[in-house]
């Protein structure tokens with residue numbers, strides 16, 4: 001069917017709904033001046049922030065008559081004095097501070113901006129699928145309660161039930177954790193900021209799922225932090241939660257299914273991220289402006305799923321009872337270590 005498009009006042013863009021026009025300049029501004037055209041610290045942190053804003057929402061608490069948080073309502077920005085001090089939100093104060101001026105100078109709710117920035121930031125990462133973006137979320141009127149954002153030292157039971165409360169099945173938690181392919185930790189071990197969760201934090205590839213399944217050996221830094229377990233490669237951080245979810249009988253086969261299936265991201269990540277971005281929000285009042293979200297560059301041809309140099313099938317701690325772990329080529333050369341994510 002033909003979709004009628006309107007010309008935007010900028011004389012360049014067209015949109016399916018005139019309300020989306022205002023997003024093009026905001027998008028171009030943040031690509032340049034927040035993300036610096038890179039899938040690095042600020043894009044990663046903006047993606048993380050979508051989760052920490054939205055998941056602070058509890059239908060179970062509401063059913064008990066308590067305030068369960070507003071979901072994707074911008075509360076982590078609007079009540080940053082409260083929420084960025086929650087333990088699970090450690091480190092989010094920095095990206096919140098960086099996002100605030102862009103919110104202040106544009107006519108956009110904080111609730112929309114957090115989700116918009118996450119989607120535009122992800123599009124800086126080669127291999128990433130395009131996320132949906134719907135416009136029109138109302139802003140929070142109060143801070144979310146503490147205790148709703150999962151911690152890396154939480155049990156699998158606790159993480160799965162927390163996410164089930166907001167509507168995600170066990171296997172969908174695995175889909176959501178694809179985000180950790182473009183991710184690093186600043187606050188788990190503060191002696192080694194920007195320590196990545198896989199060897200390729202600048203691309204949205206399957207390495208995170210392969211590398212989390214390797215036998216752990218050492219800590220990248222001082223080690224022994226709460227929620228940290230040994231990782232297989234020097235310079236790589238492994239969260240206890242990722243380690244356990246990769247090996248739990250409820251989630252291990254889904255985890256393994258991603259190791260050799262780059263295409264799977266295209267259907268699964270936008271599905272769960274689209275739902276995450278709508279937690280607590282009345283979707284019927286929103287306008288679909290997904291067309292404003294850029295298409296990420298493709299993965300480089302060299303980015304085929306592989307074992308890091310020095311690792312083979314022998315190093316795999318397979319955990320899926322139904323299907324053998326796929327085979328992968330080993331990167332040539334001597335074992336290397338992973339470098340921190342650049343911070344500009």
Ligand code: HEM
Pocket residue numbers: 041044045047048050051090091150151152153159176177179180182183184185186187188189227239241
């Ligand atoms: C479900 C349980 C989860 C736990 C326990 C968890 C935990 C963590 C922790 C501890 C960090 C490191 C923060 C730091 O020290 O700087 C992190 C980073 C990150 N998380 Fe998660 N996470 C979870 C799920 C998710 C989900 C669903 C998303 C989806 C958006 C996500 C996106 C990210 C990103 C993009 C980063 C990297 C931030 C950066 O590189 O600066 N996480 N996560």
Ligand SMILES: [Ca+2]
Pocket residue numbers: 181182198199200201202203204205206207208
């Ligand atoms: Ca990666």
Ligand SMILES: [Mn+2]
Pocket residue numbers: 041044045184185186194
């Ligand atoms: Mn970071």
